[in-house]
Amino acid sequence: MVGLCQGLHEQVLYEHEAIRVVHGFIRQKIADMKLIVCVKQVPDVASPLRLQEGCIDTSAGRMVLNAYDASATEGAIAFTERYGGEVHAVLVGPPEGRETLRKVLAMGVASAVHIQVKDRAACPEAVPNALPEAQACAKILADHFNKETFDVIACGKQAQDTDAGLTPAMLAELLGLPFIGNAIALERDGNGRSGNHLLVTRQGDADQEITRIETPCVVSCSNNMCDPRIPNIKGIMGARNKPIDVKIVSRPAGLPGVHVQRYEAMPGRPRVRMLEEGWDKAIEALVPFVKGGPPAI
Amino acid sequence: MARLLTFAEIRAGRITRLSLEALSRCREIARQRRGSTVAVAIVSDNPLAHFEELARYGAEEVFAVTDTVFASATRTPRSAPLTAALAGVIKQAVPDVVVLPSEESVKEILGALAIRVFAPALPDVSGFDVLDGAVKAQRPVFTAGFMAHVRAEGAPVLVSLRAGSYAACQNPEPSSMRIRNVPFAFDEKVAGKTLRKVVKAASGRIDLSETSVVVAAGRGVRDEKGKRLIEELAALLGAAVGASRGAIEAGLFPPSSLIGQTGKTVSPDVYIAVGISGALQHVAGMSGSRTVIAINKDADAPVFRHATYGIAGDLYEVLPAFTEALKQKASTGD
Ligand SMILES: Cc1cc2nc3c(=O)[nH]c(=O)nc-3n(C[C@H](O)[C@H](O)[C@H](O)COP(=O)(O)OP(=O)(O)OC[C@H]3O[C@@H](n4cnc5c(N)ncnc54)[C@H](O)[C@@H]3O)c2cc1C
Numbered sequence: 118m119v120g121l122c123q124g125l126h127e128q129v130l131y132e133h134e135a136i137r138v139v140h141g142f143i144r145q146k147i148a149d150m151k152l153i154v155c156v157k158q159v160p161d162v163a164s165p166l167r168l169q170e171g172c173i174d175t176s177a178g179r180m181v182l183n184a185y186d187a188s189a190t191e192g193a194i195a196f197t198e199r200y201g202g203e204v205h206a207v208l209v210g211p212p213e214g215r216e217t218l219r220k221v222l223a224m225g226v227a228s229a230v231h232i233q234v235k236d237r238a239a240c241p242e243a244v245p246n247a248l249p250e251a252q253a254c255a256k257i258l259a260d261h262f263n264k265e266t267f268d269v270i271a272c273g274k275q276a277q278d279t280d281a282g283l284t285p286a287m288l289a290e291l292l293g294l295p296f297i298g299n300a301i302a303l304e305r306d307g308n309g310r311s312g313n314h315l316l317v318t319r320q321g322d323a324d325q326e327i328t329r330i331e332t333p334c335v336v337s338c339s340n341n342m343c344d345p346r347i348p349n350i351k352g353i354m355g356a357r358n359k360p361i362d363v364k365i366v367s368r369p370a371g372l373p374g375v376h377v378q379r380y381e382a383m384p385g386r387p388r389v390r391m392l393e394e395g396w397d398k399a400i401e402a403l404v405p406f407v408k409g410g411p412p413a414i
Numbered sequence: 415m416a417r418l419l420t421f422a423e424i425r426a427g428r429i430t431r432l433s434l435e436a437l438s439r440c441r442e443i444a445r446q447r448r449g450s451t452v453a454v455a456i457v458s459d460n461p462l463a464h465f466e467e468l469a470r471y472g473a474e475e476v477f478a479v480t481d482t483v484f485a486s487a488t489r490t491p492r493s494a495p496l497t498a499a500l501a502g503v504i505k506q507a508v509p510d511v512v513v514l515p516s517e518e519s520v521k522e523i524l525g526a527l528a529i530r531v532f533a534p535a536l537p538d539v540s541g542f543d544v545l546d547g548a549v550k551a552q553r554p555v556f557t558a559g560f561m562a563h564v565r566a567e568g569a570p571v572l573v574s575l576r577a578g579s580y581a582a583c584q585n586p587e588p589s590s591m592r593i594r595n596v597p598f599a600f601d602e603k604v605a606g607k608t609l610r611k612v613v614k615a616a617s618g619r620i621d622l623s624e625t626s627v628v629v630a631a632g633r634g635v636r637d638e639k640g641k642r643l644i645e646e647l648a649a650l651l652g653a654a655v656g657a658s659r660g661a662i663e664a665g666l667f668p669p670s671s672l673i674g675q676t677g678k679t680v681s682p683d684v685y686i687a688v689g690i691s692g693a694l695q696h697v698a699g700m701s702g703s704r705t706v707i708a709i710n711k712d713a714d715a716p717v718f719r720h721a722t723y724g725i726a727g728d729l730y731e732v733l734p735a736f737t738e739a740l741k742q743k744a745s746t747g748d
Contacts, residue, residue, distance in 0.1 A: 125669045162556050162559055166556065173556070173560060252528065252529070252534070252535075255529070274676075277556070277557055278556055279555055280553070280554070280556070280698075281537045282521055282538075283525035283528065283537055285525065286522065286523060286524065287525035287526065287528065287529050289526065290526035291529055295494070295605060295606030296493070296522075297491070297493075297522075297607070298518075299521070301669075318613075320670070321518050322425060322517050322678075323426070323614075323615050323621070323670050324614050325613040325670075326491060326611075326612050326613075327609070327611040327612075327613065328607050329607065329608045329610050330607045331607070339676055340676055341659075341669065341672075373534035373566070373567075373568050374566065375534045375565075377562050378564065379562075379563050380555070380560045380562050381560065381563065382560065383558060383559065383560060383561050384561070386706070386720065386722065387722075389708075389718045389721045389723065390723050391718070391725075392723050392724065394735075395739070396739065398723050399707045399723045400736075400740050402684055402705050402722075402723070403627070403651060403740055404740070404743055404744050406626060406652065406653070406684065407650055407651060407741070407744035
């Protein structure tokens with residue numbers, strides 16, 4: 118199991134483990150895979166973000182690699198460390214996004230493509246208004262990947278700013294490739310005849326599904342897949358010499374429109390009432406549920 | 415006037431509560447917008463089994479896709495056939511708005527569906543309204559740090575709805591429904607995927623989005639004894655048990671009980687957070703709860719900023735006494 122996060126997998130993985138042994142055995146015979154991760158630069162949600170006339174002012178905060186993309190990157194690197202192969206990265210975003218590409222290069226990605234969109238919206242503070250919306254982003258990425266060769270595209274399952282999670286499935290659909298969302302483990306399935314499959318474990322609503330998927334394919338990754346490594350000095354130094362290819366593209370036109378009209382503060386809660394022993398208020402709030410109780414399911 | 419279509423998701427043989435919440439919200443909108451209609455898409459190996467329930471919740475028209483590929487034990491993962499089925503229903507029903515429950519099964523396909531039917535998508539909304547030729551919605555964004563007011567134009571607009579945003583209400587009288595069978599053929603070979611194994615979560619657990627009360631455990635619950643205390647309180651309340659990432663990492667609770675930005679979003683009447691620090695990513699999944707009771711031994715824990723009532727104390731001491739006090743109070747009947 119690649120980069121397994123403690124506790125986040127259902128317990129019954131012994132059968133799955135057996136498959137792993139097979140990998141080691143036939144590893145020599147199957148060709149290395151090329152994985153490409155799609156990463157986004159987002160405002161650090163823990164940094165001071167303020168509302169200004171319906172826009173989110175990110176100038177006081179810092180921009181970071183989206184945490185889910187960091188897990189996708191880690192998952193992809195760990196995959197190649199285990200089975201061989203290479204990892205590359207693609208970022209759609211403004212010139213400042215270069216810093217985020219440096220970060221994934223320092224983690225161990227071999228090369229990067231930085232896709233910059235012409236005529237981005239005027240008000241850069243209005244994140245994420247300044248960035249292309251999911252369909253536009255998926256279209257830009259699909260145009261890019263249509264000219265690329267790869268085995269696996271790994272995305273984070275959502276971005277921490279828009280929290281939408283649409284782009285990965287859109288991209289797969291545009292490319293006509295099979296897709297699995299919310300993956301928590303990536304393995305190579307070395308089933309003799311055709312070694313070009315992955316085994317992807319996905320967290321569903323109730324169960325975990327282990328699916329064999331052919332390549333090329335697209336997967337979106339949960340942060341429960343793995344904890345991203347912190348780049349070391351060697352990685353950071355090495356990243357300076359790794360290529361970042363800049364491409365300038367136009368904003369795709371004629372796509373279905375979604376518009377952010379404004380941002381507001383989340384509806385707040387009155388100040389907490391700390392309760393003393395006896396906890397009367399809390400008990401009172403709960404009593405109705407003890408008596409009636411919702412229907413047993 | 416608007417043609418509203420919802421999707422009734424089935425899990426463990428039942429229509430999910432969130433689907434019924436979406437259907438109820440659509441009926442409410444239809445009442446306000448004269449001449450509107452509410453249809454439901456249902457995708458199953460045996461949709462018939464659910465018609466009666468849909469009628470009780472006021473569906474006027476049902477678009478049924480019937481295929482064994484949707485049976486519970488199949489080798490085809492559900493996402494590709496589900497996308498095809500819903501695209502087929504949308505083509506036949508020609509809705510203005512499609513409202514889907516924001517569950518993992520829908521999150522996995524919403525993007526693909528939007529591309530396939532060339533529609534704008536508003537994912538994971540906590541509220542929405544239908545206008546002429548457009549949908550207005552509210553979406554928590556930035557790890558539920560801000561609320562985005564969004565608008566999408568077109569027909570259809572796809573919307574996925576967060577759990578607990580609206581109440582699920584039955585009709586006083588079951589509606590009379592027109593049933594439409596939607597033709598469907600799916601070639602399993604084109605999916606490019608086969609299901610190897612489904613690792614089931616422990617059975618008999620109450621679904622997180624199905625109950626009015628959620629008891630959630632954090633890393634402060636550190637052993638089987640603590641877990642028992644959580645389960646005792648939950649049993650008394652008929653509540654579902656949720657968990658933070660801290661508690662799941664400790665191996666005490668199943669991954670499907672994760673609540674938060676990565677896990678599930680819940681908005682129950684009462685949320686009881688026990689031994690949870692209140693990290694942004696956790697709060698993102700429970701901030702819509704109506705009443706929040708937090709129990710934490712650290713009186714400065716961030717979770718208290720998101721709570722209605724706070725109890726500063728060691729959960730191993732508080733919980734037994736709290737559960738007992740609640741039992742007492744409930745049985746004396748005042
Ligand atoms: C991209 C991303 C997504 C994430 N998604 C999620 C998510 O969906 N859900 C989620 O939960 N987390 C998520 N996290 C992790 C999150 O940031 C926190 O790390 C996590 O929520 C912490 O869990 P916790 O509160 O149980 O543990 P801790 O932060 O360790 O808190 C434990 C708390 O228990 C209290 N405590 C200890 N002992 C006792 C006792 N005896 N009695 C009473 N109180 C006690 C302590 O005072 C402390 O406040 C995500 C993180 C990232 C980066």
